[in-house]
Amino acid sequence: MSEFNKDDYLNDLPDADNLSATGQAGPSDGAAAGSAGKASDSAKSADASADKGAAGPAGDKASAEAGPSDKTGDSAAAGADDGAAADDSLTPLGKAKKDAADYLEALQRERAEFVNYRNRAQREQERFRQHGIIDVLTALLPALDDIDRIREHSEMDDSFKAVAAKIDKAFEKFGVEKFGEKGEEFDPTKHEAILHKPDAEAEKETVDTVVEAGYRIGDRVIRAARVVVASPQN
Numbered sequence: 001m002s003e004f005n006k007d008d009y010l011n012d013l014p015d016a017d018n019l020s021a022t023g024q025a026g027p028s029d030g031a032a033a034g035s036a037g038k039a040s041d042s043a044k045s046a047d048a049s050a051d052k053g054a055a056g057p058a059g060d061k062a063s064a065e066a067g068p069s070d071k072t073g074d075s076a077a078a079g080a081d082d083g084a085a086a087d088d089s090l091t092p093l094g095k096a097k098k099d100a101a102d103y104l105e106a107l108q109r110e111r112a113e114f115v116n117y118r119n120r121a122q123r124e125q126e127r128f129r130q131h132g133i134i135d136v137l138t139a140l141l142p143a144l145d146d147i148d149r150i151r152e153h154s155e156m157d158d159s160f161k162a163v164a165a166k167i168d169k170a171f172e173k174f175g176v177e178k179f180g181e182k183g184e185e186f187d188p189t190k191h192e193a194i195l196h197k198p199d200a201e202a203e204k205e206t207v208d209t210v211v212e213a214g215y216r217i218g219d220r221v222i223r224a225a226r227v228v229v230a231s232p233q234n
Contacts, residue, residue: 133174134222137215140167141223145212171215180213180225190214192224199230206230 090098147164150156156164168178179190186193186205194211207227214225 130217130220133176133217137171137176137222141215144215148213175217176222177216178213179216180207180210180227182207182210186227186229190216190221190224191229192226193229194226195228196231197228198233200233202230202232204232 144167147167150160151164171178184207186207191207191214196205197208199208206229207225208230209228210225211228212223212226215222
């Protein structure tokens with residue numbers, strides 16, 4: 001949907017004065033209107049002169065004492081009158097279009113607020129889901145460490161291997177990644193060194209033994225891998 005511009009839309013609305021003036025005022029009507037206008041102006045001038053003479057200094061003093069508050073009230077009243085006059089100048093079709101523009105603007109504002117709410121709710125739902133996975137993983141970490149030790153130091157029968165494989169697949173389904181391998185470069189952001197041992201053949205710090213594997217979800221490390229690090233002797 002293209003962006004709705006209320007001001008451009010309302011500028012195209014027809015005025016009642018323009019519609020009523022088109023094709024209705026003839027030359028004779030114009031002359032009569034001009035004469036009536038002049039007579040009215042003359043009468044107003046006479047009345048104004050009479051009022052000014054009667055008021056005198058007292059009237060001038062009252063006008064001076066009116067102060068800024070009266071001017072503010074007059075400005076507000078003038079603004080209200082202008083708004084009412086603008087609505088009165090519209091044809092019924094123009095008023096209907098103006099109301100439609102107001103409703104459409106309000107609807108678009110409500111729609112934008114709903115989209116923001118929906119996106120915020122989705123982010124919160126994903127965060128709560130991730131917290132639930134982390135809680136379950138943290139509770140199962142001791143059992144997962146025992147499974148890794150059994151794999152490394154003893155033979156596993158087929159049934160136990162099947163159960164361990166199912167557990168690994170279940171965590172993979174929820175985005176849990178296991179890391180920590182012997183021989184990889186030591187990284188303090190994901191490895192926790194529980195021991196450093198000198199190694200004459202080591203050119204840089206590398207993982208010599210993985211004591212406990214590390215786990216992460218995306219870029220978030222749930223537990224760093226606990227390792228023994230082989231360090232260069234110098």
